[in-house]
Amino acid sequence: MADDGVPGSTGGSVVVPIESTPTLRATVTHLVESAADGEFSAIHFVVFATWRDGDPEAADREASVDRLLERVSTWAEADLADVDEVDVDDVEVVTTVVGGDEYLFGADDYVRELVAYAGDHGIEHVVLDPEYTPVGNTTLLQSLEFALSRTDLVVREAPVARPTRRERLRKEATGIRFAAIFGLSLAFYLALGDPFYPFDVVTGVASATVVAVTLSRVSLDADPSLTRTPIRLLRGAVYVPVLFFEILKSNLVVARVILDPRMPIEPSLNRVRVIVGSGLPITTLANSITLTPGTLTVRARDGDLYVHSLIPWARDGLFDGSLERWTRFVFYGREAARLPTPRERDDVGIFQGPDATEEYPGARADGGSEREGAAVVDGSTADATEADGSEDAEEVTPE
Amino acid sequence: MIDALSPVRLALIVVFGLCGLFFTFVSMAGVLRLPDVYSRAHTASQADTLGAGFTLAAVALAAGWDGAGFKTVLLLFFIFVTNPTAAHAIARAAFEEGIVPWTEGDERR
Known part of the structure; x- marks a missing residue:
């Protein structure tokens, strides 16, 4: 043996x-x-x-x-x-x-x-x-x-997909979280209905209760704080126009690329290690990145975001980290926003294309190897498996 | 109802409506032309962000700042929350399935 x-x-x-x-x-x-x-x-x-x-x-x-x-x-x-x-x-x-x-x-x-x-x-x-x-x-x-x-x-x-851990979604139930969810859903209900019409108020209270009972353990990580939450909302209100402008800008650039008869796209998968908190901040950042045409968040692994970019321009914008800085500003304030860009921190990697700096991180090597194995002829099959094996061995380290 | 609007407002409504149409059209062209699931997910989000965004802005302007206008703003907000989530779900599912993004020189899928 x-x-x-x-x-x-x-x-x-x-x-x-x-x-x-x-x-x-x-x-x-x-x-x-x-x-x-x-x-x-x-x-x-x-x-x-x-x-x-x-x-x-x-x-x-x-x-x-x-x-x-x-x-x-x-x-x-x-x-x-x-x-x-x-x-x-x-x-x-x-x-x-x-x-x-x-x-x-x-x-x-x-x-x-x-x-x-x-x-x-x-x-x-x-x-x-x-x-x-x-x-x-x-x-x-x-x-x-x-x-x-x-x-x-x-x-x-073993490169197998981990199951969703439902347990992690359930958080402590506390009075203040219940009240926050209840208040928010009631306010939303009444905003759509008529706050002065008793029927709407009664049905609103009933449905807000149902929402709060079912979701207050799921929706909130921590008790909303009376000082921090309003400040974050205010900073968020500053961020929204900035995000709109970014979206408009990249929409125009991407529209030009798509309508160009030659369609000069240069897609690649990239990695960027972001320094924002887990949970809501990283969700905000990943969603902002996805909202901006030209960049698409594919995967979040620990602090790493795998982002697919359509054109190098979008990739450069991602590596300059303007959205990351704005997310930090929204959640942690002005001082936190002052950090070097991901490119300066050397927290970036390109997996594909002519500028590739790192090896492509297979999610499930078995799916890939099957296809490759089918495509190559007998002699080179061993090479394909060997390449897969070394790739897997490297994947252990970052996780 | 449109007759009662001022010319400036009417012009804005038309401009916003046309912008919405334009970006929806670009998004459609992109979905048809782009090579793989990841790049299509990029452009599908265009229809939701600016396509729906401009159209809803036109609707809000036409409806005025009472109930309906407020509701279109809420609608826009929810589109902006759900659209990237859906795009990410698609891209992540593709990645988990081991689909390698298209790069230059590959065959079109």
């Missing part, structure tokens, strides 16, 4: 630490597809025992882990059956439990076990499920990746 350790090389084995997560199913599919592409010849799904053999509850936990591993191997078999171009016998799927002889505490313990297991089985690759957080510690994956980076193992995260 030895292999030469080059990422994406054919024939190596891979170890995948798993637990029951929403993305586990997709991770299994990704691994089977990678194996079908020739990246791996054996997939080891391992579960770290959270018990020690002989503990009072060990039997129960062991039974639930066994059920999990059974499920995973069923999934893997089903996926292997779906992939017709590969000889199913060529891919070996192993499921096992490790670490049953001692308690594991931190990331280092897990990594030690993983390295030992890999050494025993001649494995040089690790693929992580993005949602994998052993012992339910949400911060562990980061340090797990860090600890793994100091080993000889080749690590990457």
Whole structure:
């Protein structure tokens, strides 16, 4: 089972630490597809025992882990059956439990076990499920990746879409948030109706109550403050005409480009790391960018916005960060607006086109590799997988 | 009702209406001409921002500053909130699906 350790090389084995997560199913599919592409010849799904053999509850936990591993191997078999171009016998799927002889505490313990297991089985690759957080510690994956980076193992995260976490949308319910939502919806209702007509007032109170009960836990992150909110609204009122002017300007430029018979567009995907708060500020900024024709926010990853630009002019405007500065002004005031532009901060990157500075960040490499694999002839398929493999390995770092 | 309006106001209504038409037309041309889903999403937002914007401005001017005019301003506000959200949702879905944006030299999709 030895292999030469080059990422994406054919024939190596891979170890995948798993637990029951929403993305586990997709991770299994990704691994089977990678194996079908020739990246791996054996997939080891391992579960770290959270018990020690002989503990009072060990039997129960062991039974639930066994059920999990059974499920995973069923999934893997089903996926292997779906992939017709590969000889199913060529891919070996192993499921096992490790670490049953001692308690594991931190990331280092897990990594030690993983390295030992890999050494025993001649494995040089690790693929992580993005949602994998052993012992339910949400911060562990980061340090797990860090600890793994100091080993000889080749690590990457399975490029699968994370599910929407609905739990995060629900916030604390407080009286002031309820009152704010209630007041706002009542005011809106009466603005559309007649505030002096009793029927409208009664139905308005009823519907505002319904809205406040259902949405006050969702709409507001924090209690609206009586001092800060009006100031922000005032600054927002200053911002709106500026935004209108920007929209008008870029509309004209883009209209000219579209109506030009040669249509001189030069689209590219770009990255810009913005310094605005999470939540409402970054939403405001991303929406402003999208509202301005010529730039379109595709993805927000941590502080990074992936912005598609239609023409270099729009990209330059984005990198000059005028909208970012205005957003900071609206939310944090005049001093906060004085910051170097993203270009000066070196917080920008271009993924495509002649001026590209960074590699294109695939969202799901499996979708891309399938197409490429279909397009290229036999000899170069290995190259395509290799390129995909290294891309994935790099994607782990920024997340 | 139009007869009662002053000539300046009438002229503004016509100008705004024509501007709205123009940008809606540009947006339509863009959706037809541009090469891929991302660039089309750019220009689709043009119809919503300036196309609808100018048209609603014309409506507000024609309706006057009473109830109807106020409501068109609200309408504009909601369009400006929902339009980028929808455009972003489309672009993000395309990105998650692994669609690589068109660049110069690619085949038109």
